[in-house]
Amino acid sequence: MAAKVNTGTTGHSDVNNAKVFSPLDTGTFVPQLVWLALTFGLLYVLLKRFALPRVGEVIEERRERIQRDLDKAEKLKVETEQALAHYEQALAEARAKANAIANDVRAKLAAEVDKERAAVEAEIARKLADAEARIAQSKSKAMASVADIAADTAGAVVSRLLGKEVTKDEVQRALVQRAAE
């Protein structure tokens, strides 16, 4: 079945010409050229039309997918950072608000305490004044009675010494006179 190809000029396919170095044998050039053109052409067309676009598409699709995923990750990262910033802002605001409320309450309480204290102090002062007034009254009343008691006592002492009754007016008079000297 397989016949040796000889130099084309002889036309006898089964003559083995040992003198010809087959890789350079011009007689085999034509069939080799024809089949090289056919097979290489076929390979080129099939690769170009069919095989290479398929591989290229897959690679391109993967590249796009990875790029898309990277973009998405980047977006999510930015969003996360934003959320974090918002959270921190909210936290700061809440803290400030809490501080304000605490200060407010503190001030209000202080004001109330001051008012209460002032009221209590005023009450105490009033009571003190009352007491002082009462004391002063009692004192003056007592001082007023002292003259009477002194007169009575003096009358009694004089009556005992003299053995005779003296009127209250006489004692009074003498006392007033004596006090005037």
Next chain:
Amino acid sequence: MPDPIHQFDIHRIVPLNIGGWDVSFTNASLYMLLAVVLTIGFFTVATRARALVPSRLQSVAEISYEFVADMLRSSIGKEGMKYFPFVFSLFIFIFATNMLGMIPGAFTVASHIIVTATLAGLVFLSVLVIGFAKNGLHFLKLFVPSGVPVFVLPLVTLIEVISFLSRPVSHSVRLFANMLAGHITLKVFGGFVVMLLGSGSFAALAPIPLAATIALTALEFLVSFLQAYVFTMLTCMYLNDALHPGH
């Protein structure tokens, strides 16, 4: 000793003749077709799922895609991706036929000068067509480097033209010679093993060429990949010249 050149012989499997031209389906045709079928089959199976998280096969398909795409992008830039199907076809065709050639008893397509010369010629013509289509006569600036003193400019231009014209030669011979030499070496060392085994007490020495054959096989796998890579890399650089002729 077994003939180390025998492996490169072309056999007609289905003799065909169209209009006086010999278009027989040969063992070379078979391995070219096999490379195409395996490549397309592999990509079909590997990308069937089109998974976001690739399976092992899909990873291999994607790695090969990115490997060639990176070559293009690094040497030409984004606009080089227009020629990606062509460059990728070159790489995968050479790579697949080279790897198939590593199967013992298989035929190595790139061990024939006509194959590598055709591919290199295709690249050369593409560079010329793209270069003139994109830049018009400015493409000729490729041969007139800027910043060269006027009195040596003719000489430099001559050298540039010669180097440009010799590109397809070096481009094709590099791949062809590497594959040819590698496979001959493998066959020769393999032949030594057989010869020593058949020569009485010298059979004790047979492990030495056997070890060499094993090491060479590993090296040859590397070369098979590397030559596909080098061929593709040079294609990228030449295409870059076509797009950006001003040095």
